[in-house]
Amino acid sequence: MFGRGERRDGVDQPRDPEFTYLSEAEAARLRVFVRDAFAERGIEVTVESGRVTTGAGWRFGLTNLAAACHNDSSGPRRWRTLVDQHVDRVVRSLDGRQALKALPREQVLTRLHPRFIPGEPRLLKAFGYGPPSVPGLLEVLALDLPETVDMLTADDLADLGDLTALRERAFQNLRDVRVDKHEKVKDKSGARFDVLMGDSYFVASLALLLDEVVRRHSKDTPTPDGVLVALPHRHQLAFHVIRDSDVLPSLNLMARFAAVGHEKFPGALSPAVFWWHDGEFTRVATSDGGVYVKLTEEGVALMARLSGG
Incomplete structure (x- = not known):
């Protein structure tokens, strides 16, 4: 599976130190695709040899993606499609805490919404930061992500900004919620x-x-x-x-x-x-x-x- 691969141009090209089943040129092309794919989704990353890192320190390994590209029978011409699909899956799989680290602050703010949850005593410590509104319910802030809706605790919000300003932004987003x-x-x-x-x-x-x-x-x-x-x-x-x-x-x-x-x-x-x-x-x-x-x-x-x- 992780062999040297075919000689695509008839020359035994130098191997990439991280992914030895790719040539140096192939690995460089793959890393450019990865950086561009994240950038098009609003996430700026630093591309290292075997992973990417966001400015907030969130990391995503490249090993599985590199192997998938190497083993695809269509060759490098389909790599950008594979990279796009893989990055989309990664972004969809983010939970609230990961999204706070991976996404630029403005993207986080566009996904912020107020949400009601039952006002159970066990939830007060983490989610009792909202103003009183509907009796018996807690008003919290949540991230509307592609695959999940994640409630944010007081600790999650601590580094995001002033709570009153965050709530106002969440209300702006709430106005766009679709009623089916x-x-x-x-x-x-x-x-x-x-x-x-x-x-x-x-x-x-x-x-x-x-x-x-x-x-x-x-x-x-x-x-x-x-x-x-x-x-x-x-x-x-x-x-x-x-x-x-x-x-x-x-x-x-x-x-x-x-x-x-x-x-x-x-x-x-x-x-x-x-x-x-x-x-x-x-x-x-x-x-x-x-x-x-x-x-x-x-x-x-x-x-x-x-x-x-």
Whole structure:
């Protein structure tokens, strides 16, 4: 497998010290291809004899790639294609910590998004750095990578910059999150609410931009009475703009909807319904997924005020 290879020009060329199955000229060509491939993906690397190193110290070995090129029956004319494919696989395989080292800072910032996760006590030390938002959930920053979405801990973010500025950049990126489906739910009780869905892990995070989201995806606009919101799982956001007496049946149906979605789908977030008002979220109702809906103390007060007592 690692023999000297054929004499492509009829001359027994000097062997590369690192990859003895390649000539010096072949190995030099391969290293140029590698450097160019990383550069085209926004990653500047220093090419050494058997590996590449980024400015932040992340290393990628070249042995497997060199062997694949040597053993390809098409010869050097296909090496650039092989290099591109290999570098793409490497970039796709990066996890959050690797990406922070391998990618230029600006590329990291373009992949940064806010994400909700369940507010479990064991997660507070690593992920409790975000501001309070939705009760029972933690707002964290995550990297949207080609193959994964990786949550970043407080330690991961320490060298990336000011947390407030990072969050603002993440919100800019959130505005570009794709919603694949928009449904309007109605029933004979008068209940009505909108449901946004998508493959993105950040659909539920759109609740952080709720006033913009309502204007973009509904004919309604937020009113002084606020908006009911449900975040059953990461791929779904439901909302009802409070306008009239249909708020109570809408709350009831949304609570059952949230409970079922929370139980049955991956990326579960919350089975509750929240009231969004003046940019703040308050838990107002929960359900067992059947006919039973329980109002919180705040929910009782809200319904009493909206119904005039």
